Amino acid sequence: MPVSGRRPTRTGSFAGPREISLVVNGVSIRRVVEPARHLADLLREDVGLRATHLGCEHGSCGTCSVLVDGQAVRACLVLAVQVDGHEVETLEGLHASGEIAALQDAFERLDALQCGFCTSGMLVAAASLLRRERAVDHDRVRRALSGNLCRCTGYVGIVEAVVEVAASRAAPGRPGAR
Amino acid sequence: MTGAAGPRRPRRRESTRLLAGRGEFLADLDLGPVLEAAFVRSPHAHARVVAIDTARARGADGVHAVAVAADLGAALGPIPPKSSPAGLRAVERLALARDEVRYVGEPVVMVVADDRRHAEEAALLVAVAYAPLPAVASIAAASAVGAPLAHLGLESNVALHQRQRAGDPDRVLAGAPRILRERFVVRRGGGHSLECRAVAARFDAVTGQLTVWDATQAPHHVRTQLATLLGLDELDVRVVAPRDIGGGFGPKAQFYGEELAVAWAARAFSATVRWVEDRRENLLSATCERTQVHEVTAGFDTRGTLLALRDEISHDLGAYGVGAQVPVITLTTLPGPYRIGNLDLALTSYFTNLPPTAPLRGSGRPQAVFVVERVLDRIAAECGLAPEEVRRANLVTSSEQPYAVGLIARDGKPISYDGGDYPALLDEALERVDVARFRASQSAGWAAGVYRGLGIACFVEGSGLGPFEGARARLTTEGRFVVAIGPSAQGQGHETVFGDLAALVLGCDRDDVEIRRGDTAAVDAGHGAFASRVTATAGPALVRACEGLRDDCRRAAALLLGVPEEAVVLADGEYRTSGGASVTLADLARVFVVGQHGTFLPTGAPVRLDHRTYFTPERACYTSGVLAVVAEVDPELGVVRVERAVLGHDCGVVLDPGLVEGQLVGGFAHGLGNALFEELRYAEDGAPRTTSSLEYLVPTALDVVRPETFHRCTPSPVNPLGVRGAGESGVIPVPAAVANAVEDALAPFGARVTETPLTPERVRAAVLAGNPRWRGAGS
Numbered sequence: 001m002p003v004s005g006r007r008p009t010r011t012g013s014f015a016g017p018r019e020i021s022l023v024v025n026g027v028s029i030r031r032v033v034e035p036a037r038h039l040a041d042l043l044r045e046d047v048g049l050r051a052t053h054l055g056c057e058h059g060s061c062g063t064c065s066v067l068v069d070g071q072a073v074r075a076c077l078v079l080a081v082q083v084d085g086h087e088v089e090t091l092e093g094l095h096a097s098g099e100i101a102a103l104q105d106a107f108e109r110l111d112a113l114q115c116g117f118c119t120s121g122m123l124v125a126a127a128s129l130l131r132r133e134r135a136v137d138h139d140r141v142r143r144a145l146s147g148n149l150c151r152c153t154g155y156v157g158i159v160e161a162v163v164e165v166a167a168s169r170a171a172p173g174r175p176g177a178r
Numbered sequence: 179m180t181g182a183a184g185p186r187r188p189r190r191r192e193s194t195r196l197l198a199g200r201g202e203f204l205a206d207l208d209l210g211p212v213l214e215a216a217f218v219r220s221p222h223a224h225a226r227v228v229a230i231d232t233a234r235a236r237g238a239d240g241v242h243a244v245a246v247a248a249d250l251g252a253a254l255g256p257i258p259p260k261s262s263p264a265g266l267r268a269v270e271r272l273a274l275a276r277d278e279v280r281y282v283g284e285p286v287v288m289v290v291a292d293d294r295r296h297a298e299e300a301a302l303l304v305a306v307a308y309a310p311l312p313a314v315a316s317i318a319a320a321s322a323v324g325a326p327l328a329h330l331g332l333e334s335n336v337a338l339h340q341r342q343r344a345g346d347p348d349r350v351l352a353g354a355p356r357i358l359r360e361r362f363v364v365r366r367g368g369g370h371s372l373e374c375r376a377v378a379a380r381f382d383a384v385t386g387q388l389t390v391w392d393a394t395q396a397p398h399h400v401r402t403q404l405a406t407l408l409g410l411d412e413l414d415v416r417v418v419a420p421r422d423i424g425g426g427f428g429p430k431a432q433f434y435g436e437e438l439a440v441a442w443a444a445r446a447f448s449a450t451v452r453w454v455e456d457r458r459e460n461l462l463s464a465t466c467e468r469t470q471v472h473e474v475t476a477g478f479d480t481r482g483t484l485l486a487l488r489d490e491i492s493h494d495l496g497a498y499g500v501g502a503q504v505p506v507i508t509l510t511t512l513p514g515p516y517r518i519g520n521l522d523l524a525l526t527s528y529f530t531n532l533p534p535t536a537p538l539r540g541s542g543r544p545q546a547v548f549v550v551e552r553v554l555d556r557i558a559a560e561c562g563l564a565p566e567e568v569r570r571a572n573l574v575t576s577s578e579q580p581y582a583v584g585l586i587a588r589d590g591k592p593i594s595y596d597g598g599d600y601p602a603l604l605d606e607a608l609e610r611v612d613v614a615r616f617r618a619s620q621s622a623g624w625a626a627g628v629y630r631g632l633g634i635a636c637f638v639e640g641s642g643l644g645p646f647e648g649a650r651a652r653l654t655t656e657g658r659f660v661v662a663i664g665p666s667a668q669g670q671g672h673e674t675v676f677g678d679l680a681a682l683v684l685g686c687d688r689d690d691v692e693i694r695r696g697d698t699a700a701v702d703a704g705h706g707a708f709a710s711r712v713t714a715t716a717g718p719a720l721v722r723a724c725e726g727l728r729d730d731c732r733r734a735a736a737l738l739l740g741v742p743e744e745a746v747v748l749a750d751g752e753y754r755t756s757g758g759a760s761v762t763l764a765d766l767a768r769v770f771v772v773g774q775h776g777t778f779l780p781t782g783a784p785v786r787l788d789h790r791t792y793f794t795p796e797r798a799c800y801t802s803g804v805l806a807v808v809a810e811v812d813p814e815l816g817v818v819r820v821e822r823a824v825l826g827h828d829c830g831v832v833l834d835p836g837l838v839e840g841q842l843v844g845g846f847a848h849g850l851g852n853a854l855f856e857e858l859r860y861a862e863d864g865a866p867r868t869t870s871s872l873e874y875l876v877p878t879a880l881d882v883v884r885p886e887t888f889h890r891c892t893p894s895p896v897n898p899l900g901v902r903g904a905g906e907s908g909v910i911p912v913p914a915a916v917a918n919a920v921e922d923a924l925a926p927f928g929a930r931v932t933e934t935p936l937t938p939e940r941v942r943a944a945v946l947a948g949n950p951r952w953r954g955a956g957s
Contacts, residue, residue, distance in 0.1 A: 036295070050206040051199025053424070055372045056457035060871035063372055091199035104197040108188050111840050115669025116196030117203065117372040117424030142879040149876055151372050151425050152669045153840065154847030156884040 020084035025093025040075035051091040062148035065121035072128040106161035114152035204376035215453040216297035218287035220279035223313035223531035223864020234303040240296030247276035261503035273435035280497035283462030313531035315864040320528040328529035338527040344584030345520035350486040354477025373424020374455035379444035395431035396706030419666030419696030426668035428538040467538035469494035482568035486520035493527040501536025508542035551914035598802040603826040631923025635914035640798035641903025642714030651723035652788035657764030659691040664704025666696025671837040683724035710903025719793035726789035799894035801902040805911035809919040816938030823885035831900040845908020853916040
């Protein structure tokens with residue numbers, strides 16, 4: 001993850017608020033942020049996108065997963081200033097574009113959610129996996145999702161949903177395929 | 179939802195918004211301008227509070243106020259415990275610690291600021307001078323002769339002592355053909371819901387009303403506590419659980435000092451004040467559970483009959499008596515589904531300088547099942563019998579139902595099981611797991627250095643706890659059906675199961691009835707979502723309320739149409755006669771809910787189509803089940819891998835198979851965590867050693883298998899729906915069955931399993947203790 005290119009001066013220019021420009025779910029935005037602000041708080045508080053949830057704020061539960069330049073990251077471990085000039089996608093964007101429609105349908109049918117708190121991060125992680133890999137079996141999905149904790153479902157429905165969507169995915173060129 | 183066949187109606191109503199990222203968890207609610215709270219927490223397990231200097235904090239950026247115990251006045255507490263078993267020693271639990279802190283993480287000072295960051299930064303500027311005191315951080319330390327006191331001023335650390343006897347245990351143990359003695363230990367664990375605790379409060383000084391948004395499992399309990407402690411009429415306190423709560427599992431059913439302090443602050447500062455807990459706080463100070471030591475003596479005969487059971491239970495209550503009912507539940511659950519005529523069960527619960535313990539999914543029952551099931555496996559080994567034969571020899575049969583256990587429940591009444599066929603559950607589980615084939619493959623495996631084992635556990639779980647739960651069914655002024663139940667939901671699917679039930683009773687489409695829950699303004703009284711009780715208590719209340727509403731609406735429609743009641747039928751939002759006349763629900767609302775000015779209603783007309791009902795169960799209803807687990811153990815690494823699980827379950831009538839399945843599968847994952855991974859650890863001085871999710875290990879997608887479930891249905895006679903609880907059944911038998919499977923797998927080593935969680939270290943130690951000459955493959 002490239003850090004934005006400013007160098008600290010003797011007076012410590014990192015200390016004060018900075019303006020950042022980024023693209024969130026396809027929309028260019030500008031915000032002024034404190035350096036200590038993490039990406040999850042930026043999205044939730046400064047952009048009003050609250051699908052990204054905070055489960056631990058120390059990078060161990062995966063609940064806050066979002067995509068930065070197409071890569072799944074933990075938004076609590078990324079500073080807002082680090083995404084200056086980058087592209088962020090959240091669950092709201094994936095939903096609006098229809099990219100995860102099949103995943104959402106499979107999650108609902110296969111009991112992949114109960115309280116829903118981990119669901120945003122799970123869908124982002126699953127979408128990220130499906131963008132990158134074609135053939136995924138149960139073991140591959142379990143490993144890919146092993147960084148996302150769920151306390152309600154026991155994971156089995158989640159894994160089955162992702163496997164099903166991967167297996168039934170269209171050939172390249174049809175909507176939803178990559 | 180759009181599937182291959184086009185849009186379809188989701189099976190679970192809650193799912194649509196959650197999948198689209200429109201969940202309404204507490205931290206997502208737009209409450210307008212909000213002040214955020216942060217707490218200064220004790221760094222000592224036990225200390226006197228000498229002085230608190232808040233001057234620097236009060237002057238810090240963005241700080242609105244800094245409050246210590248003395249500032250809260252009468253709102254400080256003490257907070258009455260939810261459950262006071264007979265003999266529980268009373269100690270004061272305050273919203274903020276005043277003179278003495280008793281566990282690391284106990285709240286001492288509250289900072290209220292413009293945002294959480296400023297609140298946390300100011301909290302660092304609060305200077306608290308402590309005089310450390312000796313701390314007790316284990317049952318052993320708390321129970322030792324001459325032990326330091328967890329609470330200054332108490333005579334000892336004993337918080338509770340209870341004993342129950344049945345039959346003639348002394349004589350039978352003295353004369354038993356065989357005796358075994360063992361010590362079993364279960365370690366502390368936590369709920370680790372993905373969403374931590376969260377609460378927000380707002381006080382209207384003009385109306386004198388307090389509104390509290392709380393990610394709680396028990397809004398009415400919170401309401402009652404706040405009204406009492408803040409000196410408000412309970413009708414002036416409204417507690418609303420958000421539509422979405424990210425998991426509960428027990429810790430969110432308690433009432434905490436932080437909730438009290440935040441509500442007080444909202445009134446004191448005339449502001450909306452919010453506290454959203456972070457994971458570190460959650461691991462430090464949310465309630466935990468599980469630590470117990472059982473010293474067991476069992477008398478049995480050579481046919482494997484368990485004749486008498488003596489158990490001295492030691493329990494770690496933590497610093498305050500928040501959940502003292504848990505060890506009592508353990509005690510009364512020990513006999514389980516077995517016929518044990520002679521019982522001598524004693525429990526001593528100790529105060530320690532650790533976070534308070536309170537019910538956590540399973541609530542003391544997994545420990546009881548662990549003990550008895552381990553004893554039965556030992557009996558099998560001693561008698562040269564198969565474990566399942568010993569179960570059959572002791573299981574209560576359906577012809578003995580209702581079965582009087584011989585113990586008194588915590589409500590003072592004798593425990594009596596209300597039906598179920600435990601041997602049939604066992605037989606079917608064993609058939610599905612194919613015991614004979616497993617034993618053959620197990621022997622072959624041992625010869626090849628592969629260690630697999632089969633473990634069984636049978637259980638009975640008291641559910642459907644009283645005293646009551648309520649529902650309200652009404653027609654709104656616009657003519658819509660709205661049905662409210664008291665408890666809140668944390669993913670169980672209440673909107674779905676109760677929406678379907680209401681629609682069935684009202685005779686309308688499921689999309690034409692709205693379900694509301696968890697709002698003390700919608701249903702006046704209740705107790706909450708825990709103890710596998712909601713379907714068995716709120717369900718019957720909802721049915722009765724909907725029946726009343728349905729009947730009133732039919733009568734109202736018949737009056738408007740001038741026909742007998744039997745002649746009207748509800749379809750598509752209207753009441754119709756076969757002759758083609760109809761009135762809409764909106765028409766009914768206009769006449770009977772709002773009332774038309776200047777008119778008279780016919781004799782016998784219903785007014786305000788609105789029914790409130792409470793259901794008061796007479797006693798608990800008992801869910802039963804059997805779990806068979808196949809596990810492979812690596813004796814070198816100590817790693818346990820559960821390969822297969824078969825779970826048989828009788829929760830009476832199943833209203834929604836998908837939702838029940840979700841509880842069983844999810845509960846099973848909790849059980850695996852309890853059995854293998856989850857342990858909250860503390861140093862001898864009470865300093866916590868597990869303060870992040872990297873150290874407290876909950877199961878991941880790599881660790882869980884799907885249990886194969888099957889159901890039997892013995893309707894419960896205790897409630898009109900015939901339902902029994904299902905929320906905790908997945909957890910309860912797991913540590914027992916896994917422990918049995920591990921010991922079975924390691925039989926060639928003579929390894930003994932007596933403690934959970936079965937971490938690799940403990941498994942390895944058991945292997946080495948059983949056969950000290952074994953040092954690894956090839957030796």
